[in-house]
Structure formats: C-alpha cells, structure tokens
Amino acid sequence: MQYINLADNIYFLGYNDRRTNLFENIWPIPHGISYNSYLIVDEKITLIDTVERSFIDEYLESIEEIIGNRPIDYLVINHMEPDHSGALKAIVNKYPEITLVGNKKTFAFVESFYMEPENVHMVHDNDVLELGKHRLQFQTIPMVHWPETMVTFEETNNILFSGDAFGSYGTLDGGIFDDEINLDFYEIEVMRYFTNIVGKYCPHTQRAIKKLAPLNIKMIAATHGPIWRTDLDWVLTRYNKWSSYDLDKGVVIVYGSMYGNTQKMAEVIARRLAEKGIKNIRVYDASKTHSSYIINDIFKYKGFIVGSPAYNNALFPNVQTLLSTIEHMAPKNHYLGIFGNFAWNGGGVKNLKLFAENIKWEQVYEPIEEKGSLKKERKEELLKLADAMAEKLHADFE
The missing domain is CATH 3.60.15.10 (Ribonuclease Z/Hydroxyacylglutathione hydrolase-like)
Incomplete structure (x- = not known):
C-alpha cells in the first residue's frame, strides 16, 4: 500500500x-x-x-x-x-x-x-x-x-x-x-x-x-x-x-411545466430580472434538475421564485418534492415570489401559498396565476413581480 x-x-x-x-x-x-x-x-x-x-x-x-x-x-x-x-x-x-x-x-x-x-x-x-x-x-x-x-x-x-x-x-x-x-x-x-x-x-x-x-x-x-x-x-x-445564511445577490427560479405555459412565465420573469440589473439568475426545470443542485443555489442566492401548474388539483409533483425538501432544510433570509398556471381547475398556486405560509419568507409580490396560455395582463403582472424582486435585492446589496 x-x-x-x-x-x-x-x-x-x-x-x-x-x-x-x-x-x-x-x-x-x-x-x-x-x-x-x-x-x-x-x-x-x-x-x-x-x-x-x-x-x-x-x-x-x-x-x-x-x-x-x-x-x-x-x-x-x-x-x-x-x-x-x-x-x-x-x-x-x-x-x-x-x-x-x-x-x-x-x-x-x-x-x-x-x-x-x-x-x-x-x-x-x-x-x-x-x-x-x-x-x-x-x-x-x-x-x-x-x-x-x-x-x-x-x-x-x-x-x-x-x-x-x-x-x-x-x-x-x-x-x-x-x-x-x-x-x-x-x-x-x-x-x-x-x-x-x-x-x-x-x-x-x-x-x-x-x-x-x-x-x-x-x-x-x-x-x-x-x-x-x-x-x-x-x-x-x-x-x-x-x-450564517449570508446570501449573495441573485435569484433562483424554479418551475414545473407539462406543456410549456408555466415555463414561458418563468422566462418572462428571468428576462425582466436581467433587464433590471440582476446578474446571478438561475432558472431550473424541476423535472430535469435534481433538488441537490437547486438547494445548493438556494443557499447561495437571496431571491427565490417558484412556479407550478395545477396537477390533479395539486402541485406539480416534482415541484412538490423540491418544496418539501426546502421546508425540511428551512433556510432563512430569502425573498419569495410565486406564480402558476392551470387549465380547468386550480391547485398549483393554492398550494404554493401554503408553502409560503410554512417557509415564512417575505413575499415581494402577490401570487400570479394564469389560465391556459400566457396573456398580456398576466405578463404585466409577472414583470411587476420581477421588478419587485429586483428592487428588494438592489436595496439590500447597495
């Protein structure tokens, strides 16, 4: 040896x-x-x-x-x-x-x-x-x-x-x-x-x-x-x-999407954040990236925005798995935004609200939910969500 x-x-x-x-x-x-x-x-x-x-x-x-x-x-x-x-x-x-x-x-x-x-x-x-x-x-x-x-x-x-x-x-x-x-x-x-x-x-x-x-x-x-x-x-x-939960200036965006509509909402938010000067933006599809890597970035960046479609009147399963892990880990000092999509009945955003209540992070904007494909009115709301997140982060890291 x-x-x-x-x-x-x-x-x-x-x-x-x-x-x-x-x-x-x-x-x-x-x-x-x-x-x-x-x-x-x-x-x-x-x-x-x-x-x-x-x-x-x-x-x-x-x-x-x-x-x-x-x-x-x-x-x-x-x-x-x-x-x-x-x-x-x-x-x-x-x-x-x-x-x-x-x-x-x-x-x-x-x-x-x-x-x-x-x-x-x-x-x-x-x-x-x-x-x-x-x-x-x-x-x-x-x-x-x-x-x-x-x-x-x-x-x-x-x-x-x-x-x-x-x-x-x-x-x-x-x-x-x-x-x-x-x-x-x-x-x-x-x-x-x-x-x-x-x-x-x-x-x-x-x-x-x-x-x-x-x-x-x-x-x-x-x-x-x-x-x-x-x-x-x-x-x-x-x-x-x-x-110490000493976080960096940045945002993790996680979404679940079956047919692309929730993903489109995430892309709108991500682009707006970049336009507002946020350079550290990580966008993850919860169905593709293991929670191990997403959790890692959540411990790194202060902003977290999560989106889910309704799935059988509940959260999209892969998003649910991630959020359960986050609640278990219970990291502190984050800003939160939530959004979602549904076709015939809600469930995604409703359960994201429960996550928000449990995790007790500060929400930067009211929850946003779209029915079907993304429309102009909801897009404007998504831009406001991104603006609110960027404003909070700029204020914290001046």
Whole structure:
C-alpha cells in the first residue's frame, strides 16, 4: 500500500467510491465520494472512525500492513452514520480487546446498529486521552449532523479530526491534501455536501464553529474529501458564510411545466430580472434538475421564485418534492415570489401559498396565476413581480 502521513505515525486510510450513484440513496454524486479513516501508531494504537462496509477487506489489510500483529487499543467514534461506522463490527471481531471511545450518545447507536459494546470509554468535552506521544482532546458538536457527533483534536500536531464537518463530495483523485489539488473542482462539491447533508443544522454548525475557535488547528481531517493543511480558511470561511445564511445577490427560479405555459412565465420573469440589473439568475426545470443542485443555489442566492401548474388539483409533483425538501432544510433570509398556471381547475398556486405560509419568507409580490396560455395582463403582472424582486435585492446589496 501507499503510506500517506498526516504527521509522524499518523496515517490516512481513505477509499474512493466511484460506483455509488446516490449518497444516502438521495443525493447525486457524479464525481463519487471518499471515505476517510485515520490511524495513529503510538504506545496505544488508535483508529479515528472507520469506513463504509464495502471497503472492509481492503481496510483491514491496510491496517495490518502498518501495525503488523500489534492490537488496536482504541477506536474513536466521532460519528456513527454507517458510511463511517460500516467496518466497526469487523474491527471489533479482529481486535476483540479494543476499547470504543465515544460520548454518552454514541454507544446506544453502536448497540442499535451492530452489537452491545463491551469495552467502552466515555468522554466529555475537553477530556484528553493519552496515547504516548500523542494526546487526543474531545469536543461534542451535536447535530452536525447527528446527535452523537463529536470531533477529536490531536494536540501534538494540532490536527482536528472533524467527522462530517468540513467534508465534501468528490473522490480524491491522487491529491489528498488541499495544496495538491485544484480547489475549483471542490467549490461546488464542498458546498453541495454542506447544503445537502449539514445545511438543515446551520445554527448547530454556527455553535460548533464558535466552540472550536479556541483550538489552535493546523490541519482539518474530515471523513469525506480532502485534508486541509495549507488553506484552512478556504473551507472555514465558506462554512461560516453558508451556516450564517449570508446570501449573495441573485435569484433562483424554479418551475414545473407539462406543456410549456408555466415555463414561458418563468422566462418572462428571468428576462425582466436581467433587464433590471440582476446578474446571478438561475432558472431550473424541476423535472430535469435534481433538488441537490437547486438547494445548493438556494443557499447561495437571496431571491427565490417558484412556479407550478395545477396537477390533479395539486402541485406539480416534482415541484412538490423540491418544496418539501426546502421546508425540511428551512433556510432563512430569502425573498419569495410565486406564480402558476392551470387549465380547468386550480391547485398549483393554492398550494404554493401554503408553502409560503410554512417557509415564512417575505413575499415581494402577490401570487400570479394564469389560465391556459400566457396573456398580456398576466405578463404585466409577472414583470411587476420581477421588478419587485429586483428592487428588494438592489436595496439590500447597495
């Protein structure tokens, strides 16, 4: 195997998944994803998290190649989600004297997923585990993004093993560290990972960032994506911005359309916004673009305008799916506009109004609904909706 060291006797054990199409069986990962585990060889040998179960054989072989017949003393469990705990049972079976290290919420997850743990060491905030030359300090960061989530800070080299926090979609294609890769590729994948996986818990992320600020972190080693050792601010500033709902000047327009009439309404709005000086405009057909990418831009831009035809007296299904996801994620600080179309009975705009009530974003203009093809009167209303949105955004970003 190739030995990749974060520091003396601290090893990266990472595996690239280029076969899985949907992460958590929901989110598209066309560029794959990595699963990162870490091994510290000292007087006490310690694993930091494990890997997804499909890599168990290779993972066990890599560990044995490094430590030989020595036992593993500790397995630190920062996060129990199966893509990181998938090899836990195999590790315990091979190293039966191993001690599982976690917080008060960790071991109930171990029992519910795998087995009743026998050897456990419970840690709390600021507790330290002595390995020899290396010292591990623990901090809980609940709901980033599971209730048991914690991070491990290796004090000797100032390495933060951060679990899912500061992670990314995308495989590690040769380059492991941030200074070995072109970060332009990860610009979207880091944000999409945040918005899809962690974005529901922005207030918790803010609390975690503040809690970890006193640590003298020199390297961040997450369980997905690159290891940050040169430009930590690249990922830290972005996480702070996204979790603060610090939005940019722009508008996301999403529509569903069966025969093109609702799409025409969206095009009118988009053109008017451009005429009014809005440069960041993203128009999406909800039937074509997965919500993963649309959610990403909603976390980026302050304006959101959504349109739906009536479909069996209800919302167009693909629009309904997106809006349910948005309500679940509950991003803040947006301006909202809604429009729609119907042929013989309403249902689209009526349900968009319910979305507006639930999400509690400020509506910039009254809902607009057309029957059949777009007519002059409704077109004028759409222009007014675009004008109102542009006016709000210009005022906010002067």
